[in-house]
Amino acid sequence: GQQVQQSPTSLVLQEGENAELQCNFSTSLNSMQWFYQRPGGSLISVFYNPSGTKQSGRLTSTTVIKERRSSLHISSSQITDSGTYLCAMENTGNYKYVFGAGTRLKVIA
Amino acid sequence: EAAVTQSPRNKVAVTGGKVTLSCNQTNNHNNMYWYRQDTGHGLRLIHYSYGAGSTEKGDIPDGYKASRPSQENFSLILELATPSQTSVYFCASGDDYQNTLYFGAGTRLSVL
Numbered sequence: 263g264q265q266v267q268q269s270p271t272s273l274v275l276q277e278g279e280n281a282e283l284q285c286n287f288s289t290s291l292n293s294m295q296w297f298y299q300r301p302g303g304s305l306i307s308v309f310y311n312p313s314g315t316k317q318s319g320r321l322t323s324t325t326v327i328k329e330r331r332s333s334l335h336i337s338s339s340q341i342t343d344s345g346t347y348l349c350a351m352e353n354t355g356n357y358k359y360v361f362g363a364g365t366r367l368k369v370i371a
Numbered sequence: 372e373a374a375v376t377q378s379p380r381n382k383v384a385v386t387g388g389k390v391t392l393s394c395n396q397t398n399n400h401n402n403m404y405w406y407r408q409d410t411g412h413g414l415r416l417i418h419y420s421y422g423a424g425s426t427e428k429g430d431i432p433d434g435y436k437a438s439r440p441s442q443e444n445f446s447l448i449l450e451l452a453t454p455s456q457t458s459v460y461f462c463a464s465g466d467d468y469q470n471t472l473y474f475g476a477g478t479r480l481s482v483l
Contacts, residue, residue: 293469293470295471295472297472297474303476303477304461304474304475304476304477305414305461305463305472305474306474307471307472307473310469310471348413348414350414350472352470357402357419357421357465357467357470358416358419358427358429359404359416359470359472360416360430361406361413361414361415362413363411363412363413364413
């Protein structure tokens with residue numbers, strides 16, 4: 263079945279540093295999204311990005327279909343960026359998303 | 372603003388009891404989903420639906436039933452709850468175009 267691998271599992275940054283989160287897929291993808299989750303909180307969509315590069319403020323997502331991977335770049339990290347970032351992919355057009363286990367990010371002063 | 376509301380937010384159930392988790396969306400989305408989230412497993416899909424009257428099995432449907440009586444409502448039913456079903460459950464909705472998922476706040480279920 264479909265597998266989604268995220269790396270790193272966890273990451274600690276000093277405020278102001280940049281971060282690169284990776285998501286790799288075992289099958290070809292039709293759709294993919296990045297989500298942000300605060301501890302004990304719900305999931306909020308950060309990017310819908312099935313291909314190419316998208317930017318929103320300090321966040322940039324790049325999806326390379328041929329290489330079956332997507333990345334989320336966070337520049338000039340802030341303490342409020344702390345939380346878990348999850349990627350999800352769907353590969354058959356059946357709207358059935360499979361999630362990675364997430365990357366736990368902690369930004370410290 | 373897209374809205375997905377789950378109830379209850381917290382639930383304590385006894386082993387063998389029946390539990391119903393409810394989800395309501397005001398987005399007029401066709402697709403709705405139930406996931407559970409456990410440490411070390413991420414989110415796993417239990418059931419999903421393409422519209423009123425339809426339910427589909429996800430990746431871990433055993434022990435769960437789903438009901439979609441209307442466009443707005445999607446329920447997850449545990450007929451005989453077991454301690455292994457202790458988890459945080461999330462409902463989500465998505466449209467047919469991009470299918471950006473909108474999640475509810477989650478339900479924390481403890482089965483004792």
